[in-house]
Amino acid sequence: MRDTTSVLPLAVTGLAFDGGGKRLVDGIGFTIPRGGLTVLIGPNGSGKSLTLRLCHGLLTPSAGRVAWAADHGVIAGHKRHAMVFQKPVMLRRSALANVEHALAAAGAGWSERRTRTREALERFGLTDMAERPARLMSGGEQQRLAIARAWALRPEILFLDEPTSQLDPGATRQIEQMILALKAEGVTLVMATHDMGQARRLADRVLFLHRGRLVEDAAAETFFAGPVSAEARAFIAGDLVW
Numbered sequence: 001m002r003d004t005t006s007v008l009p010l011a012v013t014g015l016a017f018d019g020g021g022k023r024l025v026d027g028i029g030f031t032i033p034r035g036g037l038t039v040l041i042g043p044n045g046s047g048k049s050l051t052l053r054l055c056h057g058l059l060t061p062s063a064g065r066v067a068w069a070a071d072h073g074v075i076a077g078h079k080r081h082a083m084v085f086q087k088p089v090m091l092r093r094s095a096l097a098n099v100e101h102a103l104a105a106a107g108a109g110w111s112e113r114r115t116r117t118r119e120a121l122e123r124f125g126l127t128d129m130a131e132r133p134a135r136l137m138s139g140g141e142q143q144r145l146a147i148a149r150a151w152a153l154r155p156e157i158l159f160l161d162e163p164t165s166q167l168d169p170g171a172t173r174q175i176e177q178m179i180l181a182l183k184a185e186g187v188t189l190v191m192a193t194h195d196m197g198q199a200r201r202l203a204d205r206v207l208f209l210h211r212g213r214l215v216e217d218a219a220a221e222t223f224f225a226g227p228v229s230a231e232a233r234a235f236i237a238g239d240l241v242w
């Protein structure tokens with residue numbers, strides 16, 4: 001019987017996207033079951049961001065399908081997938097107001113907004129910064145706020161697009177710990193990175209993309225022990241830069 005309490009699994013089939021007169025991603029297929037952390041890796045321009053944006057519904061596929069177990073990844077009027085971007089997009093308001101605004105946009109009522117905002121700020125160690133203008137916070141703090149804001153929406157699955165690529169090692173470590181804590185909580189995670197060290201630290205499963213195509217889909221241990229494709233071997237060795 002169809003599970004009406006989950007938007008997962010997410011089944012992506014034959015996914016393609018055209019832009020600037022070119023096919024930028026092509027023939028991408030994978031399934032994301034509940035739980036775990038899947039990392040999309042690949043060189044710059046391999047199609048990681050596009051794939052995440054297509055999954056999250058920010059772009060419309062030129063071909064193929066993004067099929068949720070519940071239509072559009074929505075259950076009882078609530079979208080159960082959220083996304084965190086490389087550069088957090090913050091409104092010119094306080095940290096607290098940024099979280100509240102996201103909840104309001106998702107249809108949460110006044111008291112739910114207040115409770116969930118407070119919980120989210122506390123959960124991610126931002127209570128003391130609640131009244132700070134979000135845009136004046138450091139890069140690491142803004143990314144923490146972006147994750148808190150996404151978490152406040154209670155996503156079943158969170159897409160993360162290079163969430164630490166703009167951050168220093170200390171802030172990166174903090175964000176990685178937060179990501180692992182979300183996984184332990186049962187949030188399903190799909191993250192793009194071109195940082196091999198990060199992929200090794202975090203991934204349960206690896207999807208390796210090259211030039212808009214999915215070249216490998218393997219358990220992280222298997223992938224790092226010996227990728228099958230020449231492209232992935234070259235990428236791991238640091239020889240593949242595009």
Ligand SMILES: Nc1ncnc2c1ncn2[C@@H]1O[C@H](COP(=O)(O)OP(=O)(O)OP(=O)(O)O)[C@@H](O)[C@H]1O
Nearest residue numbers: 019020024042043044045046047048049050051194
């Ligand atoms: N709307 C668009 N129109 C035309 N080209 C695009 C568009 N969006 C992305 N591209 C191109 O598609 C390719 C894949 O882009 P994408 O951002 O998915 O790569 P990526 O793997 O995330 O790379 P990076 O690690 O550099 O972020 C790139 O060459 C990019 O310039």
